[in-house]
Amino acid sequence: MGKIAFIFPGQGSQTVGMGKEWAEKDEKVASIFRQADERLQMSLSQLIFEGPQDVLTKTENAQPALLTTSIAFLQKVKEAGIHPHYVAGHSLGEYSALVAASVLSFADGVYAVRKRGELMEKAVPARQGTMAAVLGMDEATLQHIVDEITTESSPVQLANLNCPGQIVISGAKEAVERASQLAKEKGAKRVIPLEVSGPFHSVLMKPAAEQFSSVLDTLSFQESAVPVISNVTAEPMTNPTEIKQRLVEQLYSPVRWEQSVQTMIDLGVHTFIEIGPGKVLSGLVKKINRHVNVYSIFDEASFAATVTALKGE
Structure with missing residues (x-):
């Protein structure tokens, strides 16, 4: 066993x-x-x-x-x-x-x-941070996307590396939305905004x-x-x-x-x-x-x- x-x-x-x-x-x-x-x-x-x-x-x-x-x-x-x-x-x-x-x-x-x-x-004040699940994209590609977007005042990062093809991103609302859009444009199968009360597992x-x-x-x-x-x-x-x-x-x-x-x-x-x-x-x-x-x-x-x-x- x-x-x-x-x-x-x-x-x-x-x-x-x-x-x-x-x-x-x-x-x-x-x-x-x-x-x-x-x-x-x-x-x-x-x-x-x-x-x-x-x-x-x-x-x-x-x-x-x-x-x-x-x-x-x-x-x-x-x-x-x-x-x-x-x-x-x-x-x-x-x-x-x-x-x-x-x-x-x-x-x-x-x-x-x-x-x-x-x-x-x-x-984090309500509605200023969020999370989204990105499906069907590899870690390296998604990491490149969030690195491209993140700034000190509006960060976004990989938050949950759950299994192959399922990664959650977290951070400032605008940054997560922009990263979500870019992920879709670059081949992610699906991006699902999560019903959460904050940007958990992020620098925020x-x-x-x-x-x-x-x-x-x-x-x-x-x-x-x-x-x-x-x-x-x-x-x-x-x-x-x-x-x-x-x-x-x-x-x-x-x-x-x-x-x-x-x-x-x-x-x-x-x-x-x-x-x-x-x-x-x-x-x-x-x-x-x-x-x-x-x-x-x-x-x-x-x-x-x-x-x-x-x-x-």
């Missing part, structure tokens, strides 16, 4: 009702949602289970909601005796990975991402990163129990000082997801298990390498199916 990696989804995978059915049946799942409510001193669980969707989707709510749901599901995976050799997560998902690797406690993790979301939301997030560094300084970081693959470097990390630094850099640096998955494959990973709402990362992994095993655990039924499949391998 080779080595196993746990991977955790990022913002955009949130849906009203995620985890509700499982929490109603399983006390250990329910207790994770209660712990989040206590740490944040708000009824996050009610927002997750009942919505409304537009409030859940706000950055400062979506981030702790996704981390909480992912970690609730992770408890069941661990109980089933499934353990990873490596962990990774896409942007926000990196925090779920850090909790899974015992770098951060769940309580500190959910607090960190709530603060992270608040700072990201406030970093540097003010948020500076403030967030102070938040991280109040939390306790431990040596990683298993290596965490960094979004920033796409390399394994275990040292708490390095991890903290990479989390600050992550706010304004590209998420190197394709490279991160390839790193894990090169390290012997042959089974990827996505833990948390949706199947976005599972789809990306299959586009990066169709020969690896990929499973998604997003509810009770998918958990049971994954456990059965793994025991049969």
Whole structure:
């Protein structure tokens, strides 16, 4: 079977009702949602289970909601005796990975991402920054386009290197729109403007990163129990000082997801298990390498199916 990696989804995978059915049946799942409510001193669980969707989707709510749901599901995976050799997560998902690797406690993790979301939301005035997904264009060509357009006052850069032919750009609204137009003119199959509240993973997030560094300084970081693959470097990390630094850099640096998955494959990973709402990362992994095993655990039924499949391998 080779080595196993746990991977955790990022913002955009949130849906009203995620985890509700499982929490109603399983006390250990329910207790994770209660712990989040206590740490944040708000009824996050009610927002997750009942919505409304537009409030859940706000950055400062979506981030702790996704981390909480992912970690609730992770408890069941661990109980089933499934353990990873490596962990990774896409942007926000990196925090779920850090909790899974015992770098951060769940309580500190959910607090960190709530603060992270608040700072990201406030970093750039509304409608002045945005993101767009560019499909069917190689990294070098798109990099050349953004280099051509970007200026100090109106930057644009590669933000998410997701899989072959899927790259997200981020930055000042006018610069992203101009880069999108040029990408289409130079052969991109499609450019999709994203419904986001800010230019995440761009230099415009540097003010948020500076403030967030102070938040991280109040939390306790431990040596990683298993290596965490960094979004920033796409390399394994275990040292708490390095991890903290990479989390600050992550706010304004590209998420190197394709490279991160390839790193894990090169390290012997042959089974990827996505833990948390949706199947976005599972789809990306299959586009990066169709020969690896990929499973998604997003509810009770998918958990049971994954456990059965793994025991049969």
